[in-house]
Amino acid sequence: MNAEIIAVGTEMLLGQIANTNGAYLAQQLAGIGINVYYQTVVGDNPERLEKVLKVAESRNDLVLTIGGLGPTEDDLTKQIVARHLGEPLVVDDDAKAKIDSYAATSGKNKTPNNAKQELKIQHAISLKNHNGFAVGDLYLNQHGTSYVLLPGPPAECLMMIDRELIPQLKKHGDQNRVFNSRVLRFVGIGESKLVSDLADLIDHQTNPTIAPYAKAAEVTLRVTASATDKNQADALIQGMVDQILAIDGEYFYGYGDDNTLASVVVNQLIDRKLSVTAAESLTAGEFQSTIGSVPGVSAVFPGGFVTYANEAKHQLLSIPAEVIKTQGVVSKSTAIWMAQQAKAKMQTDIAVSFTGVAGPDKLEGQPAGTVWIGIAYRDEEPKAFLYHFTNGRQRIRARSVMAGLDLIRRRLAVH
Amino acid sequence: MNAEIIAVGTEMLLGQIANTNGAYLAQQLAGIGINVYYQTVVGDNPERLEKVLKVAESRNDLVLTIGGLGPTEDDLTKQIVARHLGEPLVVDDDAKAKIDSYAATSGKNKTPNNAKQELKIQHAISLKNHNGFAVGDLYLNQHGTSYVLLPGPPAECLMMIDRELIPQLKKHGDQNRVFNSRVLRFVGIGESKLVSDLADLIDHQTNPTIAPYAKAAEVTLRVTASATDKNQADALIQGMVDQILAIDGEYFYGYGDDNTLASVVVNQLIDRKLSVTAAESLTAGEFQSTIGSVPGVSAVFPGGFVTYANEAKHQLLSIPAEVIKTQGVVSKSTAIWMAQQAKAKMQTDIAVSFTGVAGPDKLEGQPAGTVWIGIAYRDEEPKAFLYHFTNGRQRIRARSVMAGLDLIRRRLAVH
Numbered sequence: 001m002n003a004e005i006i007a008v009g010t011e012m013l014l015g016q017i018a019n020t021n022g023a024y025l026a027q028q029l030a031g032i033g034i035n036v037y038y039q040t041v042v043g044d045n046p047e048r049l050e051k052v053l054k055v056a057e058s059r060n061d062l063v064l065t066i067g068g069l070g071p072t073e074d075d076l077t078k079q080i081v082a083r084h085l086g087e088p089l090v091v092d093d094d095a096k097a098k099i100d101s102y103a104a105t106s107g108k109n110k111t112p113n114n115a116k117q118e119l120k121i122q123h124a125i126s127l128k129n130h131n132g133f134a135v136g137d138l139y140l141n142q143h144g145t146s147y148v149l150l151p152g153p154p155a156e157c158l159m160m161i162d163r164e165l166i167p168q169l170k171k172h173g174d175q176n177r178v179f180n181s182r183v184l185r186f187v188g189i190g191e192s193k194l195v196s197d198l199a200d201l202i203d204h205q206t207n208p209t210i211a212p213y214a215k216a217a218e219v220t221l222r223v224t225a226s227a228t229d230k231n232q233a234d235a236l237i238q239g240m241v242d243q244i245l246a247i248d249g250e251y252f253y254g255y256g257d258d259n260t261l262a263s264v265v266v267n268q269l270i271d272r273k274l275s276v277t278a279a280e281s282l283t284a285g286e287f288q289s290t291i292g293s294v295p296g297v298s299a300v301f302p303g304g305f306v307t308y309a310n311e312a313k314h315q316l317l318s319i320p321a322e323v324i325k326t327q328g329v330v331s332k333s334t335a336i337w338m339a340q341q342a343k344a345k346m347q348t349d350i351a352v353s354f355t356g357v358a359g360p361d362k363l364e365g366q367p368a369g370t371v372w373i374g375i376a377y378r379d380e381e382p383k384a385f386l387y388h389f390t391n392g393r394q395r396i397r398a399r400s401v402m403a404g405l406d407l408i409r410r411r412l413a414v415h
Numbered sequence: 416m417n418a419e420i421i422a423v424g425t426e427m428l429l430g431q432i433a434n435t436n437g438a439y440l441a442q443q444l445a446g447i448g449i450n451v452y453y454q455t456v457v458g459d460n461p462e463r464l465e466k467v468l469k470v471a472e473s474r475n476d477l478v479l480t481i482g483g484l485g486p487t488e489d490d491l492t493k494q495i496v497a498r499h500l501g502e503p504l505v506v507d508d509d510a511k512a513k514i515d516s517y518a519a520t521s522g523k524n525k526t527p528n529n530a531k532q533e534l535k536i537q538h539a540i541s542l543k544n545h546n547g548f549a550v551g552d553l554y555l556n557q558h559g560t561s562y563v564l565l566p567g568p569p570a571e572c573l574m575m576i577d578r579e580l581i582p583q584l585k586k587h588g589d590q591n592r593v594f595n596s597r598v599l600r601f602v603g604i605g606e607s608k609l610v611s612d613l614a615d616l617i618d619h620q621t622n623p624t625i626a627p628y629a630k631a632a633e634v635t636l637r638v639t640a641s642a643t644d645k646n647q648a649d650a651l652i653q654g655m656v657d658q659i660l661a662i663d664g665e666y667f668y669g670y671g672d673d674n675t676l677a678s679v680v681v682n683q684l685i686d687r688k689l690s691v692t693a694a695e696s697l698t699a700g701e702f703q704s705t706i707g708s709v710p711g712v713s714a715v716f717p718g719g720f721v722t723y724a725n726e727a728k729h730q731l732l733s734i735p736a737e738v739i740k741t742q743g744v745v746s747k748s749t750a751i752w753m754a755q756q757a758k759a760k761m762q763t764d765i766a767v768s769f770t771g772v773a774g775p776d777k778l779e780g781q782p783a784g785t786v787w788i789g790i791a792y793r794d795e796e797p798k799a800f801l802y803h804f805t806n807g808r809q810r811i812r813a814r815s816v817m818a819g820l821d822l823i824r825r826r827l828a829v830h
Contacts, residue, residue: 011628013454014445015438023430030429037463039428039456048452055470213426278721284707285700288721292699293809295775303727305718306693306703312718312761316731346727360710394708 001173002035004056008067008077009152010043021066021150021157027257028161030211032170033179033226034062044074053084057145067152069134071113078137078149082121085139085147089119092126095135102133121149127164132156138168180233181224184244187261187406189251191219197248201240208240217395217402218261253409261405266294266301268412274349276408277304279317279342281329282358282371284308287401302346307338317341328364330356332372335384339374343382350411351376352404353384358393368393371400375407416588417452418444419471423482423492424567425458436481436565436572442672443576445626447585448594448641449477459489468499472560482567484549486528493552493564497536500554500562504534507541510550517548536564542579547571553583595648596639599659602676602821604666606634612663616655623655632810632817633676668824676820681709681716683827689764691823692719694732694757696744697773697786699723702816717761722753732756743779745771747787750799754789758797765826766791767819768799773808783808786815790822 005022012019019041026036037060042052049068056063068077082089095118103110117134120126127136129151137149148165150157170178186194195202195212198221202210208225221244225236245252254264269276278287285306291297307313310329314321319337327333338353352375359368369389376382387403389396420437427434434456441451452475457467464483471478483492497504510533518525532549535541542551544566552564563580565572585593601609610617610627613636617625623640636659640651660667669679684691693702700721706712722728725744729736734752742748753768767790774783784804791797802818804811 013441013451014626015441018433018435018438020433023433026428026430036428037458037460038467041454043452045452051474052453059466211429280700281718282707283704284712284716285695285703285719285721286707288700288723289698289704289812292697292701292721292723292773293812295808297699298723301699302724303720303722303731304700306700306707306721307718308703308707308713309717315760316718316720345730358707393710397704397708 001033001061002037002059003029003062003064004038004040004060005036006049006052006056006063006065007039007041007152008044008049008065009041010045010074012067013041013043021152021154024158025064025066025150025161028166029064029169030222031179031181031224032166032173033177033224034169044068044076046076046080049077049080050084053081060145062146062148064148064150066150066157069117069136069149069151070153071111071117071134073113075116075134078119078121081137081139081147081149085121087122087124087139090122092118092120092135094126094128095120095133099133121147124149125168127160127168129156130159130163136160136164138165138172140172176228177226178228178230178233179224179226180230180237181222182237182241182255183257183259184221184223184241184252185218185254185256185259185261186220186248186251187218187253187402187409189219189248194219194221194248194251198244201243201247208236210240210244217399253406260294261402261409262290263294265405265408265412266291266297268409269300269350270296272412273300274412275300275302275346276350276352277302277342277346277348278351278404279305279307279313279338279353281307281313281338281353281355283354283397283400283404286397287352287354287404290401290405302348304346304351305342313338317345330364330366330370330372332374332384332386335372335374336376336382337374339376339384340382343376349378350408352407354400354404356387356396356400358396360393369396371396371403373400373404373407375404375411377411416448416476417450417474418477418479419453419455419475420451421464421467421471421478421480422454422456422567423459423464423480424456425460425489427482428456428458436567436569439573440479440481440565440576442637443581444479444584445637446594446596446639447581447588448592448639449584459483459491461491461495464492464495465499468496475560477561477563479563479565481565481572484532484551484564484566485568486526486532486548488528490531490549493534493536496552496554496562496564500536502537502539502554505537507533507535507550509541509543510535510548514548536562539564540583542575542583544571545574545578551575551579553580553587555587591643592641593643593645593648594639594641595645595652596637597652597656597670598672598674599636599638599656599667600633600669600671600674600676601635601663601666602633602668602817602824604634604663609634609636609663609666613659616658616662623651625655625659632814668821675709676817676824677705678709680820680823680827681706681712683824684715684765685711687827688715689827690715690717690761691765691767692717692757692761692763693766693819694720694722694728694753694768696722696728696753696768696770698769698812698815698819701812702767702769702819705816705820717763719761719766720757728753732760745779745781745785745787747789747799747801750787750789751791751797754791754799755797758791764793765823767822769815769819771802771811771815773811775808784811786811786818788815788819788822790819790826792826
């Protein structure tokens with residue numbers, strides 16, 4: 001089954017907001033074996049939207065629109081698709097009840113614009129909106145093109161995709177085939193090395209398929225299997241995952257589309273009751289901010305140090321000025337001192353430290369991207385590792401943070 | 416003139432990478448009066464790309480492709496567009512010289528795949544690649560659809576848009592009209608309030624036009640004018656900017672598409688030789704990391720504190736445990752103590768502090784999004800302000816950081 005996603009909205013067309021819904025939808029459809037061959041963005045303009053619908057219908061089994069279901073005058077997607085299909089709009093009772101109840105409890109009058117959001121296309125299956133009012137539609141057409149209408153706000157759209165659309169498409173899809181997929185996440189290995197390590201598996205893939213994607217400082221693989229039932233699909237996936245991990249398991253850190261290395265590491269620390277701190281120079285707080293993004297981190301993270309200037313390393317971490325003077329601030333010794341002192345001062349189980357050249361200028365004669373990362377773990381001898389990152393200040397800092405998280409992950413993997 | 420942007424690449428189609436090039440290109444085209452009516456994404460598939468070209472040609476004066484100019488087998492855009500136009504590919508001498516010189520100095524043999532990148536469509540104007548090897552094309556067609564071919568890697572694409580494409584389109588466009596635009600950036604005001612404040616101007620806009628965009632924690636306005644020469648366009652823009660700033664100048668912080676509040680504030684601090692530090696609780700280092708992203712910040716930022724736990728506020732900032740116990744950690748007093756103590760310990764001119772509830776859970780009975788931000792400026796009485804942010808942990812933290820930067824900006828604006 002092949003599909004086209006049409007994002008409706010002038011802001012997206014003009015590049016003012018990114019089409020993140022379309023990207024997410026394409027990924028979820030791939031997971032159930034629906035191939036997205038085209039994505040189109042069109043403004044809030046009835047004539048051009050209708051043109052785009054006609055083109056999409058001519059080349060796809062399934063057309064999915066995102067946006068234009070809201071209450072304003074600009075929101076016209078449902079009206080135009082309904083007219084295109086020759087179906088009237090009818091009231092969806094659940095959506096109406098939700099809007100009426102909101103109007104009653106908030107004391108605001110229900111306007112005709114509010115009421116627009118309770119309409120669905122006749123003969124469509126309603127897709128409930130868990131984060132808003134506008135109801136979505138799944139209009140199945142056995143002998144032609146089927147249509148899906150989703151709302152534009154990401155919180156509404158993503159929830160509707162996960163909880164309503166994908167389950168409905170699975171239910172109404174080929175009853176004899178089940179698709180399942182799993183995302184494996186890797187850190188500390190580039191896409192090209194991973195792909196070349198796995199070349200035999202990738203070259204001979206049929207079912208399951210393996211799709212590698214390079215992200216900012218990590219690589220993911222999506223393994224997708226089709227089978228006659230879920231257990232068989234899972235078994236196919238597991239067989240492939242075992243083969244992949246036998247080759248590159250060292251770099252594997254977790255499953256899932258929305259997982260992050262910070263989340264995996266912080267949750268391991270919480271589970272094992274290990275506290276953590278950091279002393280950051282070039283990253284200027286980005287490591288702590290990143291672990292701070294994980295809910296529940298307060299159980300293991302008391303706080304830490306941003307020691308950007310040399311005097312701050314001396315003042316806040318009591319690193320002898322002599323060390324920095326003789327060894328250099330971008331050095332193994334300084335990284336080790338920073339980790340050790342941060343751990344001692346905050347009395348944590350673990351500390352990591354970052355000292356390096358964010359750029360654009362050289363520092364102590366060392367080029368941008370030269371980074372030392374230290375780790376102190378309980379009573380063990382603290383260590384520091386040298387990295388050479390590239391591609392500008394923000395990438396150098398982001399990759400430093402990932403490398404620091406990876407040092408903790410690797411230490412925790414030992415026992 | 417109306418235009419369609421076609422992004423070519425399976426990774427973009429499947430949502431693995433975002434179509435940031437397309438968004439940027441649409442913005443730049445709008446700035447010279449070219450309206451993008453459609454954007455399409457298609458995979459690395461010759462048949463489907465050709466279909467998409469035909470549809471685009473039927474509805475646009477200008478079709479711009481992004482991607483598929485590289486050296487691999489998948490890169491087929493130039494070949495397919497050339498065939499579609501009935502033009503052969505010919506060698507571009509400058510691109511060839513660059514590839515030959517790279518091969519000579521790197522000692523690597525030039526392969527046929529490398530050579531692909533030096534080809535351009537006959538009768539096209541070459542668009543030089545400042546960050547790579549693949550040459551771009553501007554194929555002008557006075558009586559039909561014109562074509563532009565741009566490379567996919569963002570560093571190559573954006574530079575080619577700025578330095579080659581836009582100047583060429585201006586040169587070959589309507590010689591009697593000049594378009595110019597300026598982006599105004601606002602913080603501390605929502606899109607709806609800004610638009611309602613400026614309703615009179617927006618409702619009556621013709622030339623210049625005013626386009627508001629809401630970003631993560633700020634709003635921008637793009638003012639675009641067309642005129643017979645650049646001076647006249649600039650004068651029209653300046654007249655509109657003056658009217659806008661007379662109404663909402665208080666919230667205006669700078670010009671430019673790529674400007675940031677962090678960059679404006681840090682550069683003001685550098686200019687005025689004012690040093691800054693921070694004590695961060697809920698933001699966990701994100702404020703310091705954000706100012707750390709600005710090159711040159713080391714001149715005014717020695718470092719600072721991440722005091723996530725109450726004990727860390729006591730230990731690192733010497734805040735009496737009694738203050739936190741009696742006033743609460745999410746309180747005006749704690750925010751003021753944090754700012755004051757951070758400033759004293761780091762001996763800076765300015766310190767900001769952040770204490771609040773990042774969520775998802777309540778803290779001290781206060782809901783997620785309750786945030787106190789403190790500022791201590793030289794010998795002045797330190798102050799703290801209460802904010803209520805929404806939309807989840809990451810948004811609450813990001814908006815806190817913007818509000819902290821805005822407090823500094825407002826203080827610096829006084830004198």
